Amino acid sequence: MAAVRLDQLRKVYPNGHVGVAEASFEIADGELLVLVGPSGCGKTTLLRMLAGLESISGGTLSIDGRVVNAVAPKDRDIAMVFQNYALYPHMTVAENLGFGLKLRGHKQADIDRRVMATARTLELESRLASRPAALSGGQRQRVALGRALVRDPKVFLLDEPLSNLDAKLRLSMRVEIARLHRQLKATMVYVTHDQIEAMTLGQRIVVLDGGVIQQIDTPMNLYERPANLFVAGFVGSPAMNLLHGALRYDGGWILATARGGIALGEPAQAAAWQPWRDREVVLGIRPEDLRPRDMGSVALCAQLEVIEPVGNEIFLNLRHGDQTLVSRVPPRPLPEPGSTLPLELAAGRLHLFDPASGRRIAT
Known part of the structure; x- marks a missing residue:
């Protein structure tokens, strides 16, 4: 396996x-980064x-200490798993798994050994003689993963590999990929638009918006300390509640809104709020x-408008x-929709953001 380093990497299209x-950022040897x-x-x-499938407009990309900006995809020693399985329909599972090795000139005995080892890892031994049409969606995805695993590359790249599966299969395949990563200790880069996949799989997560990195952090740090309003609203399901108003102090901290004041109490992080007193802020609170x-x-x-059990x-x-x-509440008796519900905030769990820049106000 190998570490991957990106230094000011940039892509600009002709238009x-x-x-x-x-x-x-750097991807550590053996890390699963999302x-x-x-x-x-x-x-x-x-x-x-x-992967080398898109040209680099600027900056430097290094894999295992070697700059690969101008290196062809086949010479980077990476393996990619795509959103569509891209299996050869006329080949058996064994032939699909070993095809890449065959193209690279490996001896048949070596191909058979690697294919069998990969099939055992992915629990595909009983399906080696089957063709893709006879497989379930989860099995096809495992074959696509196996085609990458069998090569033992330096880096695995996975491009939304679970998006074509139903919810139950996505869950089981998430567990499968996490298990494989722990077993192989492989360097993996995983792309997804699904934040649940990102939070459950990634050792670290890179959050992007408009081509710009918004935050790089562990899943729980992203959730508990979002760097800006975009991350706060994107990470978490349901999303963080965001309330706009002016920060006041009158015997206790208050968010003054058009509907009146929201009592914030005296949270421990309030010392950092002093510079924002009497200024517009955005208050974030998780459900x-x-x-x-x-x-x-x-x-x-x-x-109360709608109740979703x-x-x-x-x-x-x-x-x-x-x-x-x-x-978000545990099961309990609740008033009917249309009722007015009194609410409290968890004082130590409040987030403040600058409405102009969107950045988190340090606490």
């Missing part, structure tokens, strides 16, 4: 569109630059930190003036 802007973001954010473009309050201190009241938890869709909110 002037910037696909990737000055991407700089590139995530909405459609058009540059994540697949960046992956294709790593699980916005809780119905039966008695005692109430931060705000909101109208999803088994082990309930999502409450609320409205506070012209702002929509979501609260």
Whole structure:
């Protein structure tokens, strides 16, 4: 396996569109790093630059200490798994797995040994004689993964490999990929638009928007300390609640909105709020930190619009003036939609952002 280093990597298309802007980070040897973001954010473009399928407009790309900007894809010692399985329909599973090795001139005995070892790893031994049409979607995806594994490359690149699977198969294949990574200790770069995949698979996550890296961090740091409003709104399901208002202090911190003041109490991080006193801010609060309050201190009241029970938890869709909110609560008796619900905020779990730059206000 190998480390990968990007230094000011840039992609500009002939029409002037910037696909990737000055991407700089390092992927450690054996790390599973996820590139995530909405459609058009540059994540697949960046992956294709790593693979050599997209030319590099500027900056330096190194794999295992070797600059590969001008190195052909076949000479980079990488393997790529695509969104569509791209299996040869006329070949058996064994032939699909070994085809790349055959093209590279490996001896048949070596091909058979590697194919069998990969089939055991992916639990495909009983399907080696089958053709892709006889396989389930999950099995086809495992064959696509196996075709990359059998080569034992320095870096694995996975481009939304689970997007064609149904929800149950996606879950099982996420577990499969995580298990494979732990077993192989392979360097993997995984592209997805699905933040659940990103959070559950990635040791670190690169969040992109408009070709620009917004934050690189561990999954829980992204969730608990988003660097800006984009990351705050993108990471988490349901998304973070964002409330606009002016930060005031009157015996306690208050967010002054058009609907009145929202009591913020005296949270520990409030010392860092002093420079923002009497200034416009955006308050972020995760759905699980916005809780119905039966008695005692109430931060705000909101109208309950829709109740979404999803088994082990309930999502409450609320409205506070012209702002929509979501609260995540355990199963419990609830008032009818249309009722006014008093709410409290988890004081130690508040996030403040600069509305002009979108950046997190240090706490």
